[in-house]
Amino acid sequence: METKLDLITLLDYIDPSFLDYQEWLNVGMALKHEGYTASDWDEWSRRDVQRYRPGECFKKWTSFEGSGITGATITQMAKDNGWTSPRSQESHELDWNDEISVDEDYRIIDKNWIEGKEIIEPSNWNPVREITRYLETLFQSTEHVGYVTETYQLVDDKTGDTIYKPTSGAYDRTAGQLIEALNKCDGDIGSVLGDYKEEAGAWIRFNPLDGKGVKNDNVSEYRYALVESDNMEIEKQNAILRELELPIAILVHSGKRSLHAIVRVDAANYDEYRKRVDYLYNICKKNGLNVDNQNRNPSRLSRLPGIVRNGKKQFIIDTNIGKTDWDEWHEWIEDLNDDLPDMESLEDFYDNLPDMAPPLIEGILRQGHKMLMAGPSKAGKSFALIELAIGIAEGAKWLGWQCTQGHVLYVNLELDRASALHRFKDVYAALGLQPNNIKNIDIWNLRGKSVPMDKLAPKLIRRAHKKGYIAVIIDPIYKVLTGDENSADQMAHFTNQFDKIATELGSSVIYCHHHSKGTQGNKKSMDRASGSGVFARDPDALIDLVELEITEDLIKQQEGAIASSIYANAIKQVNYDYFDEHVGIDDQQSISQMNTHAKRVLTPDILQQVEDEINRAIQSVRIRSAWRVEGTLREYPKFAPVNMWFQYPVHRVDDVGVLTDIKPEGENPPWKKNFEKKKKSPAEIKKEQNDSLETAFEACTIDGKVTLDSLAEYMGKTDRTVRNRIKNHGGFWIVNGEVGRVPEKQ
CATH class of the missing domain: 1.10.10 (Arc Repressor Mutant, subunit A)
Structure with a gap:
């Protein structure tokens, strides 16, 4: 069965000795769910020599009915350990959950073109010197060393061959004690370490122990990791290990078809050890060295040099190869893959400066830069961003600022598709703009499909590539927010995704965020956005909306002005001469006077229509809100605050200046407001x-x-x-x- 073979193959990437008890059980449950046998689980579990108990898998197998754990668990474990599906290399239509991976990341060499490096066997064979050199290289004199010369036999069920497996071995002596005994043994290493079978060879643990056992818990220093691969020519292994500049403390020939590279990882604890080994193995696999995943264990056994195995010597090839330590090697690897630009001298460009990016919003934002709009929920931020999308598409003004015309992508994360499309048409109509360039607007409707921003960014880049967008508007970001919004480092990672989009597409990225709780009038514009200060300091332009406190008198004044204006227009259309002769400026300030003039000029039917229009206009005045736009800009000088009305579904700039002297809500504390009232x-x-x-x-x-x-x-x-x-x-x-x-x- 093909599926069965696939899962058994995946188990090669999962080392049972690295799993906790529940993870080990999950593998068994998954195997049973997918139709495998207890023998399959037992055979895999044998790889954990220290914890394996004969018959235990078969006892637990019957209790796994209906566990709900599927083969996907094994697949994910294998992926975590470096396995990649062969199907991922084939061409196929990308699904929503597909991620873009760059196979060239961390690929330094091509194993298909690298030439093998010859290994020279020592001509002057001295087992004592080999073992002593190994101990002096890896251990301090006071550290306990684990080694194995005794074995037990197993029979391979498939081939019938005898297999020699190491026992737990010895761990009660220090490196200094062993070296002293070896120097006195007159070449009889068996008298020091114990006799070994030449058919099996001998082993040593490359990390120091506490002298109490040989399990992971007994490792006293997580200093080294084992890199071994036996699926290519041994000379090529030698060449790749050296080309990768691995910080190899000692390189040993196993006496068979693999090299054992003891690599410095210098981990502070077991958790860090696991992370560093994962990183190390990933780099090796990216560069063609298919590392044996079973060697992840820090108490793992490696081949002991100075031993003859089936007539083949286990010997030291070299010591102190590559970079001097883990940090130097890690920095070298990252430097080769960071795609950062080179440093430049100002002298080279001072008299020949590069052109600045052209403006997207005149005086506010340049193309390829980022802008954040912040405000409370009732500010109509989404409508403002739709107005901006239309302004860019039509080359029109937005809140009084001229926009550069171009292709814009609006990423809709909140509205259902129908509502979003209707909203665009409603805003077009309310703005009084003809949709002459609606081909310039693309809408990506992702309600119910949103994923975290670090996964959305590569998907967006792939779909938007070659579209020629000069702006990408993402609304709203809380739908794709990852991490704690009050954490500076987590929000820095989040906002870095906008940099990737801007850099890869060469377009501006515009997004909105909500204010923190409480009144905002007494805060600076860049301190109003909720969460970490990263939100305010990351974008090149911050546009902030704060509500203005509209007095009852101002509302009445606005209602009167609109009603008088409607009366005036109606009278002019019917009898302009009457208006010019009889309607004075003072009359136009009084609704009752304009009503009297209207009754003299307009027929009852027209008068009724006019009064219906006035009632609708007054109602719209009552429901509109007033806002002040402030900003913090990186590329342009600070602009004077812009006052505007939000009258569903659009914002209109207050060109008259009615809102100029009105203070934002909450600018004065409540006690002061009450105090002023009492005065x-x-x-x-x-x-x-x-x-x-x-x-x-x-x-x-x-x-x-x-x-x-x-x-x-x-x-x-x-x-x-x-x-x-x-x-x-x-x-x-x-x-x-x-x-x-x-x-x-x-």
Whole structure:
């Protein structure tokens, strides 16, 4: 069965001695789920010589029914240990979950072109000198050494050959004690280490032990790792090991078809040892050296030099090869693969400076740079980004800034596809722009498909390559955020993905983020974004939106201005001469006066249409919000704050200056606001109440007769409160619920 063979092959990449108990059980459960036998599990488990117990796999096998652990567990373990699927090398259509991998990463040499390096067997054979040299190279004199000369026999079920397996061996003497005894043995190494079978050879543990055992827990220093490969010519192994500049402390010929390279890893603990060995093995495999994964164990046995095995010598080829230590080698490997540019002298370019990147948003952002828009949830950030996408596509203005025309990608992570498409059309209409260049807008709808940014970035780059985008807009980033947003290093990794997109595509990357909790008016613009300060300091342009506190008087003023404007336009269309002769500037400041003029000029039907339009306009004024745009720029000088209205579904810049003197919400603390309120005199309070009543009366005259109920509804007060306001004002009368203005005395 092909699937079965595949899983058994994958087990070659998984060393049972490196697994904890539960991971070992998971392998058994996965094998049973996929139709394998307990013998398959048992055969693989035998590789963990220290923990293997005959019959244990068969006892546990019957308890694995319905575990839910599948073959995918084994596949993932194998991948973690360097296995790659042959199918990944074939051409196929990429799925959503596919990741782009660059096979050339960490590939330094090509094993197909490297020439083998000859190995010279020692002519003056001296076993004592070989073993002593090995011990002096790897161990300090006081460190305990583990070695094995005794073996037990097994019979290979397939070939019938006798196999010699090492026992636990000895571990009770130090390197100094062994060297002293060897120097006194007169060449009889068996008297020191014990006699060995020439059919089997002898072994030694390359890391020092604590003198109490030979398991991983008994390793006292995680100093070395074993690199061994036996699937290519031994001369080529020698050449690759040297070309890779591995920090090899000692290189030993196994007496058969492999070399044993004892590599310096200098790990502080077991966890670091595992990580460094994984890295080491990965580099070796990338460069054609198919390392035996079973050798990951820090207490692993390696071939002892100075021993003859089936007539073949186990001997030292060389010591201290390659880089001097792990850090030097690791830095060398990373330097060869970091794709960083060379350092430059300013003198070479001072009089011939390169051209600056052209602007994308005039005075705000250059092409190929990054921009963050930050603001609270009700600021309409998504609408603003859609407006920006349209501005770039049409070469129009965005919030008053001119955009360069070009191809733009809008990555939609939040809206369903239909809503996103409708929203673009609605914004086009509200902006009053003709969709002459909608071909310049591409939308990538990923709601329900979003993945972390470090996985999304390569997918985006691959799909966007050669599209010629001058801008990529990602909305919103919380859908692809990875890590703790308050962690500087994690957010630096996150925002680095935007750099990759900008660099690979040569386009600007624009994204939005939310404000932190609480009022923002008393903060600087770059301190308002939620999470780590990386968010504010990473982009080349930070555009921040903060809400302005709109007073009731300003709302009334805006309603009056819009109503008067609509009346004026209607009167002009019907009878411009009347408007020019009878409607003065003062009249245009009063809704009631404009209503009187409209009744004289407009027919009842047209008047009704105009008043319906006014009611809709007033309603839109009531629901709109006011915002101030501030920014922190890296490439351009700081701009003056831009005030604007958000009137669904678009933002409109306040060209008149109505919002100039209004403060953002929360700029003054609550205690100060209350204090300022308490400072008002009774006369000031009465004037505010009278002015509010005057504004309400003027607005209600649109409907003709003004009633107590309409005033109360408009002012948001009770009938009783409005009655008291009318009484205190003195300029209005009220009869049977109707309210009128007291005629001025002649």
